[in-house]
Amino acid sequence: MIIIKVFLLIGTFSLSQSKNRFMPNLPFGEYRVVFEKMYPCEPNGNHPFQFNIYFDKKTFNETEVKGNVTVMRPFDDNFTFDLNWSSWGSTGGWIPNSNIYITKKACSTLKNLNGNLWFLAIKALNIKSPNCPIPVGTYVSSGLDLKILENHNFPKIYFYGKYKMIFKVKNEENKIYGCECLEIQLIRPWETPI
Numbered sequence: 001m002i003i004i005k006v007f008l009l010i011g012t013f014s015l016s017q018s019k020n021r022f023m024p025n026l027p028f029g030e031y032r033v034v035f036e037k038m039y040p041c042e043p044n045g046n047h048p049f050q051f052n053i054y055f056d057k058k059t060f061n062e063t064e065v066k067g068n069v070t071v072m073r074p075f076d077d078n079f080t081f082d083l084n085w086s087s088w089g090s091t092g093g094w095i096p097n098s099n100i101y102i103t104k105k106a107c108s109t110l111k112n113l114n115g116n117l118w119f120l121a122i123k124a125l126n127i128k129s130p131n132c133p134i135p136v137g138t139y140v141s142s143g144l145d146l147k148i149l150e151n152h153n154f155p156k157i158y159f160y161g162k163y164k165m166i167f168k169v170k171n172e173e174n175k176i177y178g179c180e181c182l183e184i185q186l187i188r189p190w191e192t193p194i
Contacts, residue, residue: 028159031186033150034193038065041166041179048072049169049178055146064143069125076133079106079177080170088162098163106169107132115153120144160186 038053053067085099103109111118111132122130124144127137162185169178185193 028157030157030189031160032189032191034185034187035063035146035149036162036183036185038180038182041168041181047176047178049075051178051180053141053180056143058143063146065124065146065149066141066143068138068140070138071134071136073177074133074135075107075169077105077107078172080104080172080174081106081109082166082168082170084166084168086164086166087159088164094164107134113153115151117149117152120148120151158186160188 035055038055040051049072050070051067053065053069056064056066058064081101081103083099083101084097086094086096087098089095111130114121119130121144124141125139126142127134127139163183165182165184167178167180167182168176170176187193
């Protein structure tokens with residue numbers, strides 16, 4: 001009888017001091033974004049919207065988004081926004097059309113989709129007004145902390161993995177007016193990047 005009480009007492013103490021280490025290995029869930037690269041789709045493309053954006057390592061654990069955006073025609077709701085996700089295949093190589101999002105009214109949609117990130121990016125690029133349309137000009141980034149890029153309205157639960165997001169701005173005739181690629185990893189909140 002005393003032995004049973006001792007085992008119960010030890011079991012109670014060990015359970016009360018244990019941490020919850022339940023870390024499921026599911027294929028999807030809440031994620032953390034690891035930004036890898038950002039580059040133009042066509043390095044020599046001469047589009048009316050040019051994105052020369054890059055990641056700048058400020059300190060060991062702080063990275064900023066820098067560069068410039070050149071708008072040669074007002075960016076308004078007459079354009080179509082085309083977002084195509086490619087996933088990294090298990091045998092290597094990009095598999096296109098993992099997720100496709102195409103919508104008209106590009107400016108308003110981007111403003112809504114990006115949420116608070118839209119206003120922070122507009123401020124970092126020194127654009128005078130956060131409202132649509134974005135006027136013609138070259139906007140140079142003063143530096144935007146990479147951690148702020150997670151402050152968006154995208155779904156908060158998605159499949160883990162490596163993705164390439166291709167952002168395109170098109171006109172009514174489906175002609176590309178601007179294109180940018182972003183490579184990211186979606187990892188579990190407790191994982192560390194490779």
